[in-house]
Amino acid sequence: MSFTHARLLRNSSDHRAVQQSTLGQDRTFSITGSAGYGLLSLGAVDAKNASDVVGWSNLGIPVNDFASMKQSPFLSGRITYRNTRDFAVSIYGSYFSKTVSSSYDGPNAVLQLERSVGATDLSLGAAYYPAVQPYFFQWYLQVNLGVILAHATAKAVGTQAAKSAGVIVMVPLVDSDGNYKKAKTSAAFFVGADVPLFLRVFLKGEAGYRVAQVGELDSDITRFGVQSDGSSTTLFNFSGFVVSVGVGIEL
Numbered sequence: 001m002s003f004t005h006a007r008l009l010r011n012s013s014d015h016r017a018v019q020q021s022t023l024g025q026d027r028t029f030s031i032t033g034s035a036g037y038g039l040l041s042l043g044a045v046d047a048k049n050a051s052d053v054v055g056w057s058n059l060g061i062p063v064n065d066f067a068s069m070k071q072s073p074f075l076s077g078r079i080t081y082r083n084t085r086d087f088a089v090s091i092y093g094s095y096f097s098k099t100v101s102s103s104y105d106g107p108n109a110v111l112q113l114e115r116s117v118g119a120t121d122l123s124l125g126a127a128y129y130p131a132v133q134p135y136f137f138q139w140y141l142q143v144n145l146g147v148i149l150a151h152a153t154a155k156a157v158g159t160q161a162a163k164s165a166g167v168i169v170m171v172p173l174v175d176s177d178g179n180y181k182k183a184k185t186s187a188a189f190f191v192g193a194d195v196p197l198f199l200r201v202f203l204k205g206e207a208g209y210r211v212a213q214v215g216e217l218d219s220d221i222t223r224f225g226v227q228s229d230g231s232s233t234t235l236f237n238f239s240g241f242v243v244s245v246g247v248g249i250e251l
Contacts, residue, residue, distance in 0.1 A: 032078045032204050034246025038096065041237040042069045042117065045152075048234045049115060053102060061109045061158075063102045069117050072098040076244055078125070090125040092144055109173060111158035119238050120149040121186060121210070142190040147183055148212045150236055154178040175224050180217035180232050187211045188242075200250040205243075212238035 049066040056063045074096035082088035097118030104111045123146025129138060158173040190208030197203055216231040 028082065029251040030080045030082070030202075030248050031251060032080070032246050032248035034076045034078075034204060034206070034244040036074050036076060036094075036206075036242055036244025038072055038074055038210075038240055038242040040070050040072065040240035044235045044237065045069045045115075045117060049100070049102075052113070056104070056111065056113075061104050061106075061111055061160075063104045063111060063113060066102050066113075066115060067100040069098055069100065069115075070240075072096050074242070074244075076121075076246070078248075080127075080248075082127075086129055086131070088127040088129070088140070090127065090142075092121070092123045092125050092146070094121040095119070107161065109158060109160040110170070111156070111173065114155045115153065117150075117152045117236070119151065119212070121188075121212070122146050122149070123186065123188065127192070137193045137195040139191070139193040142188075142192055142206065142208070144186075144188040144190070146186055148186040148214065148238060149183050150181065150212075150214045150217060150238060152180040152217060152232070152236065154180075172224070176221060178219055178221040180219045182214055182217045182236075184212065184214045186238075194248065197247075202248045202250070204246045204248050207241075207243045209241055210239055214238055 046066070046068050049069070053063055053065055074094050076092065076094035078090050078092045080088050080090040095118070097116060099114065099116040101115070102113040123144040125142055125144040127140045127142045129140045133139065154176070155178070156174045156176045158175075159170040160173040161168050162171045163169075188208055188210040190206045192204065192206040192208075195203040195205075214236045216234075217236055219230045219232050221228050221230070
């Protein structure tokens, strides 16, 4: 082996060692922004939407099916403090919102339905980094405990044809606007990895499961201008599998 070849190998090894050190003992604070995708346990919400479609169809207003609420992208951010090689603590936040709609426009009626569901997740986390780590990335086990702020809306606006003095006119059929919300404790478990990209910049990937059974939401519903309070008839479960990829910066 030539001297030049040996020197190149040594420099490459030193570069990998620097990357490993940057991801490990040398990091104190870091901030990460990520985008992800969740597969949530909102089957009860989908079932309620499907039931409403059947109900309107039985009244002679065949609205189209709603899209599923169970799959949705989300955005998240994390501030991490790591003062030892093995452990780190963090503040985590994520947000998602999804809106679906259904409608009918016919000679006998016009109807527009809109449903939305979303949540803000705020939590504190702790991560453990096993002693055995690869050269090119650091992997860890993460636990988050916090609160989920769930919200949902349900709107319906429609008119129907009626005969008045021998003339067909459109009269109000439905006009309702429901807002739902509730806060509940949540927990999440992740496996993650940090991969160095440039000096103090790294790629972060996480996959895990969130437990967030919220149940009934507190409701505020207005029908034809009359407001009423109560609880939703649907159970909301934001538990599910989540994956995310993002970019972090060491501070």
